Amino acid sequence: MAPRLPLPPIPPLAVPREVRRAVRLTLLTALTTLFGYGLFLFFGFLRDLFRRLLLDRAEPDELMGYAPICPAFEDFYTRRIYRRIQDCFGRPIASAPDAWIDVVERSSNDNNKTLHRTSNKSRCLNLGSYNYLGFAAGDEFCTPHVLHSLKKYAPSSCSARADGGTTQLHIELEDLIARFVGKPAAITFAMGYVTNSFIIPTLIGEGGLIISDSFNHNSIVSGSRASGATVQVFQHNSPSHLEAVLREQVVKGQPGTGHKPWRKIMVIVEGVYSMEGEFCKLPEIVAICKKYKAYIYLDEAHSIGAVGKSGRGVCELLGVDPADVDIMMGTFTKSFGSCGGYIAASEEIIQYLKYACPAHIYATSMSPPAVQQVISAIKVVLGEDRSNRGAKKLAKIRENSNFFRSELKKMGFVVLGDNDSPVMAIMLYNLAKLPAFSRACLRQNVAVVITAYPATPVLLARARICISASHSKEDLITGLKVIGEVGGLVGAKCLPAEPEKAKKLD
Structure with missing residues (x-):
């Protein structure tokens, strides 16, 4: 739960039919749940009313003339529900x-x-950490290599990748990631959330269309909003609804331009949805995107390293050729016990990102020991540590x-x-x-x-x-x-x- 994020309005009672079926949501459960929220809201508003009437008649001097720094409902929700x-x-x-x-x-x-x-x-x-492969604690192969890199490179590069923040370890990791996921090239970033929220605006902007799964992560939502592109949402994991949205938008084109075609269309999905644990229906989505000439952006934060026969994610698990996925995103914070994220794509796209993405140009690069942790963990998964521990x-x-x-x-x-x-x-x-x-x-x-x-x-x-x-x-x-x-x-x-x-x- 993220109480400090801006809170969207409470959605209506209606829940998509396929979601109701999956979670066994009955009318009685829905009504009792809403009744509970109603009680919290009623008594919370009642307490705030009496506080204003009895205790806070005058506005504090330090707030005179200033607007509230937090949205009213977010402040109320945090005080009356979250803090309890x-x-x-x-x-x-x-x-x-x-x-x-x-x-x-x-x-x-x-x-x-x-x-x-x-x-x-x-x-x-x-039962709560993302330590899927157990690399977050000490490892007989990874830990000695990480300690050696710490002595050689120090804890931080103290610089962005575009300046002096690129070490031989960063280059090795990007080559290894590209080979691991089956793409020509890759680029790494120091934070997984930033990978989505900065890459998406770099790849698509005004005149473009993003079609996003309704259950996509907040980093994807933030990146989509910041891009300036038009955003449409399709029902969670529903290829049929995705095709309906795509068909409608291709016919309509850009709004207010007389049906001018979209500059580009990008469909964004996750490999494993982090709140549900479901795999995306990638083969069907790939077929639909090919039909309508739409790009595919696949977030594998929770699937890379954790699923598939050799840990290569949902493409391997579901039998999808990585060449059919235009942008493959993943993080190192889950399966590999480190920090940061990556984008794997064609050499042209990766070269463009190196010159255009603010997270590469301005943000401090991954810590060298963190890079070494990822390199060592992937080598264990691939069996390049001369053991079968990865398998x-x-x-x-x-x-x-x-x-x-x-x-x-x-x-x-x-x-x-x-x-x-x-x-x-x-x-x-x-x-x-x-x-x-x-x-x-x-x-x-x-x-x-x-x-x-x-x-x-x-x-x-x-x-x-x-x-x-x-x-x-x-x-x-x-x-x-x-x-x-x-x-x-x-x-x-x-x-x-x-x-x-x-x-x-x-």
């Missing part, structure tokens, strides 16, 4: 994000308005993910996400269930991530589970026992369970 459960978010940890982590305990003396870190720590099972990690994450997902479903949870995806969402729906679920899991030393509006639609609050290759079978069984118990206490099991399976877990 803020102890469930942003929990600091005091260890590497491995299978088990040390969570720093916090206390509050003012009804959760202010949190204070204590000196106490809880050793918790980590074992890929097999392990698929096995762990499918086992955990199937067991959750057998216990009666509504779970989103496709098989082989390391991301899965346990649907909780009701806002009041979120803190109850999170706090109860933490008391039993299981750390989970909960998320609700504005990061998800109002009616689709959930707990998001991220599985790692570093989890053992015993770790997963421990997590399943706790989640199963807590889910029963908060009423999160919406489907009939299989009692004989519970005996096996015991």
Whole structure:
């Protein structure tokens, strides 16, 4: 959940039919969820009214003549809803994000308005980090190479790539990424979010059309808005609706120009949707984009390194030729245990980005040790460390993910996400269930991530589970026992369970 981002208006009750079907959203669930939000809003507005009438009759002198610095509803939502459960978010940890982590305990003396870190720590099972292949903790191959690069290159280049921030490591990484994903060339950036939000405006602008999946990440939304291009949205993971939108826009052309053709059309999708754990229907989308001469921009932040037989992402998993995807984007923050992002494309596009993208020209380049971490991790995945540990990690994450997902479903949870995806969402729906679920899991030393509006639609609050290759079978069984118990206490099991399976877990 991102409470500091500008909050969009609360959407209407209507939820797309295919989404309702996938999440088992019934009318009773929708009404009780909205009723809960209504209570929060009503009493929140009532308390603000009495505060203005009784305590804040006069405007403070320091605000005289100034407009509020925060939007009114965002300020209200943060104070009256988010802060009530803020102890469930942003929990600091005091260890590497491995299978088990040390969570720093916090206390509050003012009804959760202010949190204070204590000196106490809880050793918790980590079901929230993106450490898909287990590289975020120490690794027998990666760590020595990273330490050597730290001594040779120092922690930072202190410069942008276009100035003096390009080392031999950056060049090696870009060549390796291009070879890994099957594209002619690649370019790297120091931050994954920036990769989307700066590349999209560099590639398309006024007179262009962006057609974006309705569940795309905020970085894609930010980049699309900043581009100046016209933005259209198609229903989540619906190739048929994508084709309908494309056909309509090709016929209409640019608005107010007498049907002048679009300068370019770009379709943007994600490989694995980070809040749902679903794979995009890439083969169908590629076929439609070829038919209408539209470019494809594929965000593989959560899929590169984590899915596919050799970790090469959804193209490998779904049998799509990388040559059919014009722009391949990914990050190093998930599977590879580092930071930054990349764009892989044709040599002409990459050369253009080096001269035109502000994130390359002005932003500080990736830290050399972080670059070395990615290089070493990819070499392990490819087996270039002279071992088969990479293949074992890929097999392990698929096995762990499918086992955990199937067991959750057998216990009666509504779970989103496709098989082989390391991301899965346990649907909780009701806002009041979120803190109850999170706090109860933490008391039993299981750390989970909960998320609700504005990061998800109002009616689709959930707990998001991220599985790692570093989890053992015993770790997963421990997590399943706790989640199963807590889910029963908060009423999160919406489907009939299989009692004989519970005996096996015991």
